[in-house]
Amino acid sequence: MFNQTKKLLATVAVLMVGTASWAQDYPTKTVNVVVTYSAGGTTDILTRILVEELSEELGQPFVVENRPGGGTVIGTASVVQAPADGYTLVVAAPAFTVNPSLRKSLPFSYSDDLVPVARFAATPYFVIANAELEADDLTGLVELAKADPGAINYASAGVNGATHLTGELFNLLAGVELTHVPYNGTGPAVLDLVRGDVQVMFVGLPATQQHIDEGTLKVLAVISSTPVAGYENIPTSSESGLGRFEAEAWFGIMAPAGTPSDVVQTLSAAIEARISTDAFKARLENLGAIESFLGPEAFGEFLSAEETKWREVIEAAGIEAQ
Amino acid sequence: MELFTVGFPVAFSFDNLLYCFVGVFLGTMLGALPGIGALAAISMLLPITFYLEPTTGIVMLAGVYYGAEYGGSTASILLNLPGTPSNAVTCLDGYPMAQNGRAGVALFTTTIASFVGGVVGILMLLLLTPFIVGVALAFGSAEYFSVMVLGLIAASTISQGSAIKGLSMVALGVLLSTVGADVNTGIERYSFGFLELINGINIIILAMGLFGVSEIISSANALHRNKLTANVSLASMIPSREEVRRSAVPMLRGSAVGCVFGPLPGTGPSLAAFLSYALEKRVSSRPEAFGRGAIEGIASPEAANNAAVQTAFIPALSLGIPGTATIAVMIGALMAHGISPGPRMVSDHPDLFWGLIASFWIGNVMLLVLNIPFIGLWVRILTIPYHYLYPAILTLICVGAYSINNNAFDVFLVLVIGAFGHVMRLLRFEPAPLIVGFILGSLLEEHFRRALLLGRGDFMVFMERPISAVFLGLATIMVAWIVGSSIRSARRSTLARRLQQRTGDENKSPLKKEET
Structure with a gap:
């Protein structure tokens, strides 16, 4: 028994030395971080803030490479094919948990060909309504929607995107039928929300904040079962009896499958150390995002739970995979 | 009056003056060189702005944008090759003027027209920004649809030669715009299994292929055809009294057209230029002169595209809505600094807002100097021997195409579109209506279907709304x-x-x- 414990301790010690040497060895050169969206978008900006911190923390340059297109599939495919040595990483976003249910054929498998490293930020979503809507909370919205099925429109920033599927999630959970009106981007959608052509939108705050301040839009709820840091005064979805109504835009780092777990740990630890600083939080706040850390295991569990959730929504909404 | 108390002091700071100059200089140069437009240039400059103050960065990018409209006419006139898509229409009369030995006058007129258009545009920007919220809010999908219908019909009148060919190119452009995921259902159309086509064909790729690559192929086939013979001296730029008289009113009319279409998202300077040309031809007492070197035919569109470029900032700065792809990239640059343009930007970031507008005034004056006393510089850029210039432009086009998505597919696509454009040219089909059809087509479909969706399928929505009915x-x-x-x-x-x-x-x- 005593002997066994000694053996175990020795093994642990060897492993730790191994880890330490790996951690010292990595990174020794530039690390490419692939963003599957265009330069200038929220994902790109958040990543650029993160890589700055990582470059400082780990002493090697982390650079962003934008590979947009194909609903994030093109950029991700390029990462899957890259050597699994920790020098090519990809920024994961909600599309990563939606694509498996939306696309019949993918050139890779999200769960088998990528490993989670860490989640680093999230943008809380809110139920935003035109100020003239005769409902001031989620309960009111549900009542209104049930009184006249299909009469209330909700806007999305694009079909099958996060703002659309969150709307379908609401329809599913509340048992109502809001009509989906897709737009090409958040800007035009918010404008029609202000005009009153559409009455509701499920979206982050930055694009709507100015209209909310001016009183043309109002916030009904934050789409989360628990209060969100910084928005404690806004009612949560569980306060209206819709505890399962949870959605947000989130951002994480993933690596090609086979990336040494020491490298994953090094990266995850560096991310955790850096994102809790006040400076980082302040920069995120400008973008309506909050620091939101999940380590490799927790992030992995989160990813599979999200995938299951969206699969249900997509099936319930009758969206066909292609 | 914040323009004078806040704007000019900001714009006259050393950094902002320097980067304003860098912007308009690069804009003029890249505008003059066919194939590379403001969008590709701004996309390439974007990374630099991450290291600049937000105001300085946006001043530079904006300078490239409106500078390109000045420079773009130079190649249109001297080489019959539009520097940017919105200068395409300037070829129709600019090149014939050069052939008639009036190249200098044409260059002078387009610069003055650009300046007039720019000044009118900035004045509109100053006057309208406070009121624009209401105007933009009056435009819903039904109204946009009706504007697009008017735009498409006008587009078919702009082509030289056969109206049937012009219409068929508009139709082809509309068809090409349907490639990619359907906006309402997400179902992929005509993507042929290419993931790269899910988001449709990129307008930059299409424009670079049709106007850049195909022109280079055509010119390489007939190197002597567009040879630059004009020797532009300052003296040759002085217009005759008759020419001044003929171009003054069209410049103002063009500015007005530009100010109407500049702020409308999705229409932009190209459409404004085409529409103003069509309008000029309609109201002219000598429509037969158009296409043979009518000075009205260059004065009006060049004023229109500059007015449109300046007024395109109205929805961007007042509502945060990008009217054109180029402005979308600029808004992205601002957001990278944590500034989201919107109704409150004027009050939250007065230094940025007023500084930018002040830099427009300064930039336009710089451009006036760059394009009249220093016109020789840009002409000389065009006299670079073709066997150096063409491979260089082709390389830049490929680099530009690659840089949009960091994807080699776009490079192949731009070459395929270029080859297709060349065949179309040989058959005397013009690319300009195709581009207009392409831009308006997707918007037309999107707004048409959304208006019907909002109206629950009732076609009367287009007639019941007064603005829509008027259009x-x-x-x-x-x-x-x-x-x-x-x-x-x-x-x-x-x-x-x-x-x-x-x-x-x-x-x-x-x-x-x-x-x-």
Whole structure:
């Protein structure tokens, strides 16, 4: 028994030395971080803030490479094919948990060909309504929607995107039928929300904040079962009896499958150390995002739970995979 | 008055002056070089702005944008090759002017027109930004649809030669715009399994292929054809009294057209230029001169595209809505600094807002200097031997195409579109209506279907809304006008044939069929 414990301790010690040497060895050169969206978008900006911190923390340059297109599939495919040595990483976003249910054929498998490293930020979503809507909370919205099925429109920033599927999630959970009106981007959608052509939108705050301040839009709820840091005064979805109504835009780092777990740990630890600083939080706040850390295991569990959730929504909404 | 108390002090800081100059200089140069437009240039400059103050960064990017509209006409006039898509229409009369030995006058006129358009545009920007919220809010999907219908009909009148060919190119552009995921259902159309086509064909790729690559292939086939012969001296730039008289009013009309279409998202400077040309041709007392070197035909569109470029900042700065792809990239640059443009930007970031507008004034004056006393510089850029220039431009086009998505597929696509454009040119189909059809087509479909979705399938939504009804009415009048003038010109040519038969003079050419 005593002997066994000694053996175990020795093994642990060897492993730790191994880890330490790996951690010292990595990174020794530039690390490419692939963003599957265009330069200038929220994902790109958040990543650029993160890589700055990582470059400082780990002493090697982390650079962003934008590979947009194909609903994030093109950029991700390029990462899957890259050597699994920790020098090519990809920024994961909600599309990563939606694509498996939306696309019949993918050139890779999200769960088998990528490993989670860490989640680093999230943008809380809110139920935003035109100020003239005769409902001031989620309960009111549900009542209104049930009184006249299909009469209330909700806007999305694009079909099958996060703002659309969150709307379908609401329809599913509340048992109502809001009509989906897709737009090409958040800007035009918010404008029609202000005009009153559409009455509701499920979206982050930055694009709507100015209209909310001016009183043309109002916030009904934050789409989360628990209060969100910084928005404690806004009612949560569980306060209206819709505890399962949870959605947000989130951002994480993933690596090609086979990336040494020491490298994953090094990266995850560096991310955790850096994102809790006040400076980082302040920069995120400008973008309506909050620091939101999940380590490799927790992030992995989160990813599979999200995938299951969206699969249900997509099936319930009758969206066909292609 | 914040313009003077806040704006000019900001704009006159050393950094902002320097980067304003860098912007307008690069803009003029890249605008003058065919194939590379403001969008590709700004996309390439974007990374630099992450290291600049937000105001400085946006001042530079904006400088590239409006600077390119100045520079773009140089190649249109001297080489019959549009520097940017919105200068395409300037070729129609600019190049014939150069062939008639009036290149200097044409260059002078387009610069003055650009300046006039720019100044009118900035004035509109200053006046309208506070009121624009209400105007933009009056435009819903039904209104946009009706504007697009009017735009498409106008687009088919701009082509030289056969109206049928012009219309078919508009139609082809509309068809190309349907490639990619359907906006309402997400179902992929005509993507042929290419993931790269899910988001449709990129307008930059299409424009670079049609106007850049195909022009280079055509020019390489006929190197002597567009040879630059004009020696532009300052003296040759002085217009005659007649030319001044003919171009003054069109410049103002063009500015007005630009100010109407600049702020409307999705229309932009190209459409403004085409529409102002069409309008000028309609109101002219000598429509037959158009296409043969009519100075009105360059003054009006060049004023229009500059007015449109300046007024395109109205929805961006007042509502945060990008009217064009180029402005979308600029908004992205601002957001990278944590500034989201919107109704409150004027009060939250007065230094940025007023500084930017002040830099427009400064930039336009810089451009006036760059393009009149220093016109020789840009002409000389165009005299670089073709065997150096063309491979260099082709390389830059490929680099630009690659840099949009960091994807080699786009490089192949731009070359394929270029080859296709070359064949179209050989068959005398023009690329300009195709681009207009492409831009308006996707918007037309999107707004049409959304208006019906919001109206729960009732087609009357387009007639019940007053603004929409007015635009549809104008479109109907325009169709009647086109049909009427075609019938008139057909009669005229029949008459000419009869006259010919009677006199038996075979050498006398019949009246040229009026182009519609």
